[in-house]
Amino acid sequence: MLAGASRAADSGDAASAKRCFKCHAEDGLESGDGEPIIAAQPFAYIVAALDAFQTGARVDKSMNKVTKSMTREEIEASARYYASLPNKSPRQPFDTKFAGKGAGIHARLCEKCHVDGGRGFSMEKTPGPILAGQTEKYLRAQFAQFMSLDREMPSGMGIAMLELLPGDANALLHYYISRSP
Numbered sequence: 001m002l003a004g005a006s007r008a009a010d011s012g013d014a015a016s017a018k019r020c021f022k023c024h025a026e027d028g029l030e031s032g033d034g035e036p037i038i039a040a041q042p043f044a045y046i047v048a049a050l051d052a053f054q055t056g057a058r059v060d061k062s063m064n065k066v067t068k069s070m071t072r073e074e075i076e077a078s079a080r081y082y083a084s085l086p087n088k089s090p091r092q093p094f095d096t097k098f099a100g101k102g103a104g105i106h107a108r109l110c111e112k113c114h115v116d117g118g119r120g121f122s123m124e125k126t127p128g129p130i131l132a133g134q135t136e137k138y139l140r141a142q143f144a145q146f147m148s149l150d151r152e153m154p155s156g157m158g159i160a161m162l163e164l165l166p167g168d169a170n171a172l173l174h175y176y177i178s179r180s181p
């Protein structure tokens, strides 16, 4: 865990996060435009994502632009702000049959790192996201980016993704949105 997470978010952190409100809102929840839920994501993962957008390792026009001129302090402050918020996102509609199939695939290939059915993360030195309750639109877009190699995966996850059969990604997605965060 990075040192910056160890203190509570304060008004300075909120001031730094103001630049994010246009797209992620003050509450970090879904806006409907394809932005992910970032409220309650782990501090270290938000920092890692902002770093990846800043260096261009992850490509998204909006995120590349907003992170471009941010300092380390500003990155950590805005991450601390969103990590401290609760994820109170409403449940999304899902297909029970797909979600059931997805539960089995997840247990076999993904649970090792995305523990507790995607509510947690287990890798020691690499930060990871919470998948449970993330938005359908965002998860669908990330699966597509991973499959087309537009977004880099840790090697263990690349191996797991290679095992997916057609339809498996859709089943996993229904499983993750069926779960509260």
Ligand code: HEC
Binding pocket: 017, 019, 020, 021, 022, 023, 024, 034, 035, 036, 038, 045, 046, 049, 050, 059, 060, 062, 063, 066, 078, 079, 082, 129, 141
């Ligand atoms: C102009 C709109 C815009 C602004 C401003 C913006 N974001 Fe984003 N953000 C997005 C979009 C769109 C995505 C999805 C990118 C993708 O598909 O990879 C995203 C993705 C992210 C992710 C990745 C989440 C994940 O699960 O991997 C994080 C973290 C994030 N934003 C945090 C922030 C923070 C913190 C700020 C302010 C410093 C910010 N964003 C400002 C539009 C924006």
Ligand code: HEC
Binding pocket: 036, 048, 049, 106, 109, 110, 111, 112, 113, 114, 123, 126, 127, 128, 129, 130, 131, 134, 139, 142, 143, 152, 153, 154, 155, 156, 157, 160, 161, 172
């Ligand atoms: C070896 C550990 C590992 C395994 C196994 C693994 N992942 Fe991951 N996963 C990660 C890490 C680390 C990240 C964060 C990558 C980054 O920082 O960009 C991640 C990110 C993701 C994301 C992006 C979420 C977001 O908020 O942007 C999705 C979706 C995902 N994994 C799905 C899966 C699925 C589905 C499986 C099984 C088929 C799987 N992962 C297996 C380690 C793993």
